Amino acid sequence: MPAFFLDSKDNPKIKHLRALIEQNAYRKKNRQTVLEGTHLSLAWLEQKRSITSIFTTEAAYSHPDLEKIVSLYDGNVFVLSESLYKDLSTLGTSLACLAIVDLPTSREALNFAEDTLILDNIQDPGNVGTLLRSAAAAGIEQVVCTKGSASIWSPRVLRAGMGAHFSLNTYENVELEDILSKFTIPVYVTSSHQSESLYSKNLRKQCVWILGNEGQGASKYALEKAEAVAIPQPGGQESLNVAIAGSICFFEMVRQRL
The missing domain is CATH 3.40.1280.10 (SPOUT methyltransferase, trefoil knot domain)
Known part of the structure; x- marks a missing residue:
């Protein structure tokens, strides 16, 4: 999977990512959100759902957990500098992985006879x-x-x-x-x-x-x-x-x- 290096906070893709992380109204408007950490991304992919794009760091790119995610994913991987990723991340110490996904719609109407x-x-x-x-x-x-x-x-x-x-x-x-x-x-x-x-x-x-x-x-x-x-x-x-x-x-x- 090819990787693309991004190093500017003013890059449109970085601005889009930051807005999805920080702004509820922006998430609603774009019908997207961000999964942070490899656990959520793997759980999402195991449900046969697709990821739009993945952001990580050079140090994390070759980690086995990230390699597993990338093997199940057919989109672009964007590699950020450690400082830029740290500025975006809200987790701090987890393996660097931010995945943009489309918000799912409710699969069915509310059932008024179920738990x-x-x-x-x-x-x-x-x-x-x-x-x-x-x-x-x-x-x-x-x-x-x-x-x-x-x-x-x-x-x-x-x-x-x-x-x-x-x-x-x-x-x-x-x-x-x-x-x-x-x-x-x-x-x-x-x-x-x-x-x-x-x-x-x-x-x-x-x-x-x-x-x-x-x-x-x-x-x-x-x-x-x-x-x-x-x-x-x-x-x-x-x-x-x-x-x-x-x-x-x-x-x-x-x-x-x-």
Whole structure:
């Protein structure tokens, strides 16, 4: 695979790459995002998806992990100076690999009778990515993000998700009011102020989980329309991190279904 050397931050390809990394609006406009690190790129390629272009460094170009990616890829490889790559990268110490990919479209319409995770105004990319990873591990295949939530396909959320995105149907910028009444299965919302325990619920059949904003918790609409549950905390903490709370709920569901 031929390599092309780029050494100017003003090169149009570098400007395009930087904008995809840094600007959500630019990602939406161009329908592209950036996978950072060899793990995500390999996971993407193993799903039979294509990469548009790869950026790396001279030191990383001959690494076995990068060679494996290049062997599965038929596009251009752009080699950057160490300083230029470091200026673009947000990971720091990982093997140099930035891959531009086209954003996938939802493979099918939202199914209102299947297990679903709804992220209602969850803003931290790490929390969103962790929840996607836990949901995928628990067998939940569709995830809805309301307006105000962190962009699912941002590089930071992709890193936290560790490839979970690639096995999920995802839907963004959805209004909760437009979909909640359409579900034909139980809908649960987590709330630290509710007395009904998660462990009192029968979770053996399909259900919906709503997780709310890190600081404000579940929205008023969600609390009105869904069945609120709490995770017992005998240690007396006010609340759990939303990604931890969601993961506990998903795997209580898994436990009951085994």
